[in-house]
Amino acid sequence: MLTATSVKERSLLGLKDLSREEIQSILNRAAYWEAQSEKVVPALSQKFVVNMFFENSTRTRFSFEMAEKRLGAEVMNFSAGVSSVEKGESIYDTVRTLESLGVDAGVIRLKPVGVLQELAQSISIPLVNAGDGNNEHPTQALLDLYTMKKAFGDIKGLTVSIIGDVRHSRVARSNVWALNKLGAKVQLCAPDSMVSSTLKEHASYVSMEEALKADVVMMLRVQLERHNQGLFKSTAEYRDQYGLTEERAAGLSGHTIIMHPAPVNRNVEIDDAVVECPRSVIFQQMTHGVPIRMAVMERAMKG
Structure with missing residues (x-):
């Protein structure tokens, strides 16, 4: 026993x-x-x-x-x-x-x-x-780490941007704890209404422009039910300000990979065409x- x-x-x-x-x-x-x-x-x-x-x-x-x-x-x-x-x-x-x-x-x-x-x-x-x-959500973060390690060989030294509803995301929390331990630089990007104060001392908040300069761009699922709670005005406005659009994806560094824990709200936090673009590893994560x-x-x- x-x-x-x-x-x-x-x-x-x-x-x-x-x-x-x-x-x-x-x-x-x-x-x-x-x-x-x-x-x-x-x-x-x-x-x-x-x-x-x-x-x-x-x-x-x-x-x-x-x-x-x-x-x-x-x-x-x-x-x-x-x-x-x-x-x-x-x-x-x-x-x-x-x-x-x-x-x-x-x-x-x-x-x-x-x-x-x-x-x-x-x-x-x-x-x-x-x-x-x-x-x-520890196993989600572990598979995220595994995906990064396969893409880059090592996690130490990587810059990882986690973008979206950080405040309510268990995926973001598990990734912040683990990535810090493995030597990555973690940065967060979120609307003011979706900022987690508890994570501020463990990862810095940056602008969307700065977040997109990372080695790994991890988009979080927009919890659409929170629209009714006033956390964002509309999905169109969220996409415009914090979504990974085709235009933003086109400006990423050549080595940057795109991640998402899924399920994906296509054309909200990430454009439909970006989900399955060559630099996306979303299905590899699964x-x-x-x-x-x-x-x-x-x-x-x-x-």
Whole structure:
């Protein structure tokens, strides 16, 4: 049986408290898994994992499920929309119930910030964060790092611009923590209503013109529902001021790559033609999500 210490070490709740060495180890193991020609390797045979999604995310869930099945694990998928959570059962009770069934690890995505950390204190199986509120999304940042490393050979010394709704972005937070540890220069660009004050001491805010001079230009998804909250006047105005238009993309340095965590609002934060232009690595990011999550799930269930 796993000890409390080993459970904590095998969990991945975020990158803020993960060491540089651990991050590098996951990236290196992902490279190993990407190089394997076999579709399925029974590294996790006879292991059971449950994907617990209290917040919808088809792309992330499918990526985790593909990673788990490629490792030979038995996979159960949990949807809050068809569960007792709709009837009022707490997230804690739901997770404890699934733990009681004998699963070896849980992947969890939820909206409330702080709940995942509380769960990890009382659950005796490793937990992997698939996105919690606007706190962190560690596997997304890891696949982003992996993509940058493949494009440039090393992350140290790169200038990375993260542009958009930084205030509400868990992707931005995980990337800021990890990129700083790996020696990159991180800069942020956002409308005043989308600035995160908590990140100001960890990354400088720059103008859109300055942000586009970076080695990596990472566009964040505009959460269109926040239009009703008055964070931006219209999608057209947002695109004009902060969108990666064809004209702006044409002015990027020849070596600059374009990234986006997806899903993409085409012709809002990034023009349709730019999504699949030669310097865009958006779909490569999605591809890299599988080996990254294979490394993370192997770490969770085997150490």
